[in-house]
Amino acid sequence: MEYKRIKNERLDEEILCGVHKSGLRVYIIPKRGFNKYYAVYGTEYGSMNTSFIAAGESEETVVPDGTAHFLEHKMFEQPDGRNAFDLFSETGASSNAFTSFDVTAYLFTCTDRFYENLDILLSFVNDPYYTVENVAKEQGIIGQEIKMYDDDPSWRVYFNMLGAMFRNNPVKIDIAGTVESISHITPELLYKCHKQFYNPANMLLVMVGDIDPAEAEKYIDKYVKPEFNVGRPERVMPPEPEKIVTDFTEQRLSVSSPMFFIGFKEKKTGMRGRELLEKEIETDILLEVLFGKSSDFYISLYNEGLIDSSFGKDCEIEPDYGFSAVSGESDDPQRVFELVKERVRAAADSGVDMSVAERVKKVMLGRYLRGFNDIEGIGNAFMRDFIGGINPLDYAEVLESVGEAELNERLREHFDADNCTLSVIRPIE
């Protein structure tokens, strides 16, 4: 396998990128001096992929909400009745998996015997084993997990916001589904999803640490067969209007004071590569300029007691969906919502203060550099970037290049005071 080497001298970091003969995309990020190794094996398949056209079929397949997450849980079970966790425990690795909106990933961290662990990882993810019995058992375990999320105010306030923001986009679907939806999952369905989405054309492998590319390739050859490649299944995404569904949603749960999320919906989809990275960086800069700790907005709300140190902001700008959000706890979330809208309107009128933006860019450079301390963090963040067609080592350069015109344009297009929503969790009375 040929690797292309991307280097950044200033950061003293590099990435090796290659495509295995099966079609699997492979990335190695050499980190020397660290004890840890990390590998993450991901498929571009998440909770939002509930509808697709399988390779060789013409009819659309619609699966129950929560199927991707269910499949993730079931992957660990082996035909001999063992659990992949047991295999990792024999080598001392710690392993896990996660399902997000658009990715399911299997990962391990270890400090030695990296290739044995890689062997286990590639083996179990490519070896599905589903039976009526083990599916039924999992329905019980995941049912518990769903109930835990139902009680979790910080999870609910977030998903209620997505529901208020997106009319059709399946990003609004709870990742684990519902007790009812997962009751329709069968072994046949899981096998079909595995074949379609867990095929090399749809997957990538990211390895971080002092890794020998040739040695790693032996294990890829062993488990990832070219004949598994059935092409990428066609995702069916319903059309999504620019407009949000409703500007307010509320639920009561056992919390001490109200929690809120205020969301701005991304209007553009289908962005990739450098454009996607630019939009993400611009949005991050703007969130910091508008609502950051050094802003007049923050201090005036903080002094008034409207927000506290739980106040935060974040954005997710992805090819298939995007939004940014400010969140926190407040006794008067409505008032915070009004002030947030006032803030973005005033900023749109006056334009971005570039002296503030330049300071914020320093903060973001520091945050980016700090990220390289974290082996797992790099693996996960870079996997996201690779999926979006982004070269993660471009970050500092793109950050530097963002100017006043781009920021003002982004401010007016993304932070639309007439198209944002407030989600609140109130205490039970």
Place this chain on the structure above:
Amino acid sequence: MEARELKTYNLDKGINARLIPSEKFKTNLLSLCFNIPLERETITFASLLGQVLKSGCAKYPTITDVSKRLEQLYGAAQSFSTRKKGNSLELIFSYNFVAERYVGEDTLRGAAELMRNMIFEPYLEDGAFSAEYVSREKENLRRAIESLINDKKEYAQAKCVENMFRGDPYGIFDYGYVEDLDKINEKNLYEYYLDVINNSRADIFFSGPMDEEAALGVIKSEIGSRLAPRDAEYAKTFAAKERGGVLRVTEPVQASQSKLCMGLTCRCTDIYALLLATSIFGGSPVSKLFLNVREKLSLAYYAAARVETKKKFMLISSGIETDKFDEAFNEIMAQLECMKTGKIDDFETEAAKKYMKTAYDAVKDNQRGVEDFYLSKIIEGSSVTIDEQLQGILNVSKEDVVRAARGIELDTVFFLKGEMK
């Protein structure tokens, strides 16, 4: 022999600089730590102090000014917090910032100056803290204390500890207490502050890429010079007392799920055996609790155990269906019995050892993890390194594990009972 990763320089009586040089990180971590005894009378003062100091200093009087300065330092992360360590409390003021070589600026000098400004030159009005800042942060702390209930898992654990350790300072809730807030004002908080910085044991940690001599110079001139010599010792931790019975407490909560927490006392003095026993019992995804209570019987979504070796205290934490209380409780106790009677397979011991090796090696890749490990050791009066502690655990035999397990007794059962109206 390999050089020890922690290098200690005594700056004055009761004051030490602790350097942990490492080239692999892109950031430095600078922390000033004060050690005080856990006390019911002062805990809320301690919890509030960091928040008030964070609000501003003489040079940067407002949060906005401080934030701007942090932003200029490439988004240095400022964290003022408290951490319970056995029967003592550490007040930790730290700055995490990008190392000089990646930005071409003397970021250590910048951060150390800011630390000096923030900790030793606070923003004062009429010889005390700002009344406005204190009242604002009291309100924030009240909210933070009350919001503990938002995280039911954390809440149940805290309540279990509180119930088990009534009459022992270890049971004190480290965020402090809402009912204390009325007594605190800008004057008595300032007096408390002076007492802490002038009289408690002080450690200054610095880790990451560095020129040791230059770093020590900056630390001495910016921080060390502001600390007068002191007599204080580290607060002592005493082992949990055995109750000779079981305390059962149930508290209702509006939630669909319940949390079962159990506090146990540990008699074993071999801390390595105790750590390994805890790992086999409930410290990993291959532990008895995880595999039996969660996986095999589907009685819980999570079930885990951890141990505080100095305090001789084990906490078991699980999330269960309300009507599964008896089954889950009985299964947890049955698994503990297996530990005591030696029903432990070799692969379980081996898996736990490997799991711990990975965990300790991983600590070395985390700046805050390394700092925290050594801070704990220093308080305990131990000079053991991370590798030595790991080796100690790897040398533990199954017999040692069983002996450690036999000294574990159930003390408190706290049930946060979910009820939906």
